[in-house]
Amino acid sequence: MIWEKMGKIFDPTEHQLFNDCREYAQSPQALVFDDFVRIYFSTRKKDPGNGKFLSHISFVDMDKTFKNILQISTDTVIELGGLGCFDEHGIFPMNIVRHGDKIYAYTCGWNRKVSVSVDTSVGFAVSTDNGLTFKKLGDGPILTSSLHEPFLVGDPFVHCFEGRFHMWYIYGVHWNQYSAESAPDRIYKISHAVSEDGISWRRDSRQIIDDKFPNESQALPTIIRLADRYHLYFCYRQSFDFRNNRDRSYRIGYAYSTDLANWIRDDSNVGINVTEGDWDSNMLCYPHVFECDEDIYLLYNGNEFGRYGFGLARLRTTR
Amino acid sequence: MFKWEKLGKIFDPTEFKNIPWMHEFAQAPSCLIFDDFVRVYFSCRPKPDATGQYVSRCAYIDLSRGNLFRILRVSPKPILELGELGTFDEFGTYPVSVIRDGKDVHAYYGGWTRCESVPFNVAIGYAVSKDGGETFKKIGTGPILSYSPDEPFILSGPKVRRYGNTWYLWYIAGRSWKIANGKPEPIYKIRMASSMDGINWTKLHKDIIPDRLGEDEAQASPDVIFARGKYHMFFCYRQASDFRRNKDRSYRIGYAFSDDLMNWTRDDLLVGIDVSENGWDSEMLAYPHVLELDGTVYLLYLGNQVGRYGFGAARLDGVLA
Numbered sequence: 222m223i224w225e226k227m228g229k230i231f232d233p234t235e236h237q238l239f240n241d242c243r244e245y246a247q248s249p250q251a252l253v254f255d256d257f258v259r260i261y262f263s264t265r266k267k268d269p270g271n272g273k274f275l276s277h278i279s280f281v282d283m284d285k286t287f288k289n290i291l292q293i294s295t296d297t298v299i300e301l302g303g304l305g306c307f308d309e310h311g312i313f314p315m316n317i318v319r320h321g322d323k324i325y326a327y328t329c330g331w332n333r334k335v336s337v338s339v340d341t342s343v344g345f346a347v348s349t350d351n352g353l354t355f356k357k358l359g360d361g362p363i364l365t366s367s368l369h370e371p372f373l374v375g376d377p378f379v380h381c382f383e384g385r386f387h388m389w390y391i392y393g394v395h396w397n398q399y400s401a402e403s404a405p406d407r408i409y410k411i412s413h414a415v416s417e418d419g420i421s422w423r424r425d426s427r428q429i430i431d432d433k434f435p436n437e438s439q440a441l442p443t444i445i446r447l448a449d450r451y452h453l454y455f456c457y458r459q460s461f462d463f464r465n466n467r468d469r470s471y472r473i474g475y476a477y478s479t480d481l482a483n484w485i486r487d488d489s490n491v492g493i494n495v496t497e498g499d500w501d502s503n504m505l506c507y508p509h510v511f512e513c514d515e516d517i518y519l520l521y522n523g524n525e526f527g528r529y530g531f532g533l534a535r536l537r538t539t540r
Numbered sequence: 541m542f543k544w545e546k547l548g549k550i551f552d553p554t555e556f557k558n559i560p561w562m563h564e565f566a567q568a569p570s571c572l573i574f575d576d577f578v579r580v581y582f583s584c585r586p587k588p589d590a591t592g593q594y595v596s597r598c599a600y601i602d603l604s605r606g607n608l609f610r611i612l613r614v615s616p617k618p619i620l621e622l623g624e625l626g627t628f629d630e631f632g633t634y635p636v637s638v639i640r641d642g643k644d645v646h647a648y649y650g651g652w653t654r655c656e657s658v659p660f661n662v663a664i665g666y667a668v669s670k671d672g673g674e675t676f677k678k679i680g681t682g683p684i685l686s687y688s689p690d691e692p693f694i695l696s697g698p699k700v701r702r703y704g705n706t707w708y709l710w711y712i713a714g715r716s717w718k719i720a721n722g723k724p725e726p727i728y729k730i731r732m733a734s735s736m737d738g739i740n741w742t743k744l745h746k747d748i749i750p751d752r753l754g755e756d757e758a759q760a761s762p763d764v765i766f767a768r769g770k771y772h773m774f775f776c777y778r779q780a781s782d783f784r785r786n787k788d789r790s791y792r793i794g795y796a797f798s799d800d801l802m803n804w805t806r807d808d809l810l811v812g813i814d815v816s817e818n819g820w821d822s823e824m825l826a827y828p829h830v831l832e833l834d835g836t837v838y839l840l841y842l843g844n845q846v847g848r849y850g851f852g853a854a855r856l857d858g859v860l861a
Contacts, residue, residue: 302692303716303717304657304658304716304717304719304724305655305657305658305661305692305693305714305716305717305724305726306692306693307687307692307693309657310656310657332655332656332657333655333656333657334626334653334654334655334656335653335654335655335656336625336626336630336631336653336654337625337626340626340653342687344689345689357689358689359688359689359690359692360689360690360692361687361688361689361690361691361692361693362687362688362689362692363688363689365686365687365688366628366663366682366683366686367680367682367683367684367686368666368679368680368681368682368683368684368739369680369681369682370682371623371626371627371628371680371681371682371683372626372627372628372682393626395624395625395626396624396625396626397625398625405625405626407626
């Protein structure tokens with residue numbers, strides 16, 4: 222499978238975003254309407270208290286050529302959590318699922334810690350106004366740390382297959398301090414859970430995608446079914462020195478399955494790589510695959526984890 | 541009304557020198573009865589670190605079954621390791637509740653981590669002892685009971701029981717953090733979960749004890765005992781703020797009863813124990829644990845400063861009914 226790059230389609234620094242957010246448009250995720258596509262993303266504002274970032278969800282509506290912006294959200298799409306809540310310090314990313322006349326959101330909420338920088342859990346919210354605003358089910362998460370997934374449960378991607386909800390998500394396995402001067406870095410892997418109602422989940426409690434190298438971190442799974450095969454894209458990186466070192470930073474990985482239980486990793490068939498000299502020359506991350514008018518698209522971030530926006534690629538078909 | 545005769549303080553950790561992990565505090569006693577002694581688990585603390593922060597460890601003392609005021613031994617080391625970097629129990633294991641299952645002993649405990657906007661968070665961990673309750677091994681690095689939409693933080697204070705084939709866990713769940721004197725203080729409520737195997741738990745998703753001090757009442761230590769056809773719960777409760785040294789706002793023991801484990805009637809007027817005029821329990825009564833031993837009912841509890849100087853006992857005059 223080969224992805225044809227269509228270039229960067231949105232740069233947050235070229236627009237006035239709500240809440241004084243200036244940079245970052247991370248983990249773009251699409252909701253397709255009849256005549257436009259709403260793309261949610263996480264942008265950032267500086268926490269006035271300490272200069273750290275808070276991630277907020279915004280969206281941009283684009284026409285189906287993905288060349289024209291119709292509108293950018295000007296209001297709060299979903300509130301961050303209150304004092305002490307799992308999503309007090311950010312929502313990044315947010316996954317969107319149409320379900321009947323409602324729109325479900327699965328959020329990855331961030332909460333800052335002391336010995337390590339952060340923990341995350343998965344929250345749930347519902348929109349009854351076509352995705353303009355979302356209301357949370359409660360103050361707490363629907364999926365969080367458990368016996369064998371001790372922290373950093375996040376990056377949910379939910380899809381219904383045969384009337385059953387499936388979630389792919391990540392969980393942390395270790396925090397490691399690689400050198401005396403550096404802050405601890407995390408290692409996370411991809412797992413899977415199923416649900417009848419989209420709210421109560423039963424986990425596989427196992428890593429479903431094989432490692433490519435020791436201490437690999439795997440993030441943001443996204444799935445599409447084409448013919449009788451399921452295709453899972455995700456991003457992976459080394460677990461330290463991955464921010465500025467091109468050779469250790471995120472790339473997109475690929476696996477396929479015919480039964481949603483057994484996955485064969487085959488990065489050689491991912492069909493997309495970094496482009497020398499372009500906005501995605503050092504890094505590819507946070508993939509999101511979706512279907513729109515019979516074409517298959519891949520949204521993703523490039524250099525600096527999406528600080529200057531996201532781009533799009535289209536699957537080459539033999540039609 | 542129950543009638544308790546106070547017996548005084550049983551154990552003061554500060555009287556035992558040279559135990560670095562037990563400098564002060566003996567909190568939340570929980571008992572395991574052996575043929576000729578009673579093992580009382582509790583949580584204690586080493587000296588605070590340079591920034592004044594504590595960790596909590598779990599340990600036990602063995603008391604003579606014939607005389608609870610005779611201490612036979614102190615555990616040679618804490619019964620549980622603290623968690624590794626970034627895990628839920630990296631900074632403390634408090635409180636702990638134990639139960640026998642055949643030859644094994646199971647422990648459920650509050651695991652403490654530290655957060656940036658609020659001082660801490662807690663989730664419930666699980667460990668098993670294969671040596672009669674002297675040491676416990678965790679079966680995973682994460683918690684066994686954690687947060688949900690209606691229980692967003694602070695799952696703590698577990699008390700495990702088994703009635704028939706069903707395991708029960710009474711615990712507390714955080715409701716909100718309130719800023720008092722510039723500092724966040726948590727409000728929590730008593731909750732319940734059940735399980736067929738002690739590992740996979742189903743939450744009841746309901747506050748089971750009505751508030752007496754209004755919605756900002758904090759409730760803790762839901763200790764349940766079955767006697768004469770009825771389930772009795774002794775717990776403690778306090779005001780939301782200024783509860784540490786203000787005698788009128790600090791912990792007292794409350795009481796509720798139930799015949800089905802789910803529907804509880806609170807009646808604190810029946811509890812029959814209050815702070816003393818002076819002495820070690822003159823400011824507060826906290827973290828009750830009730831046990832029936834050789835025909836006598838005892839109440840173990842913490843006094844002033846939430847057990848900084850240990851715990852004591854009271855004896856019931858009559859029966860639980």
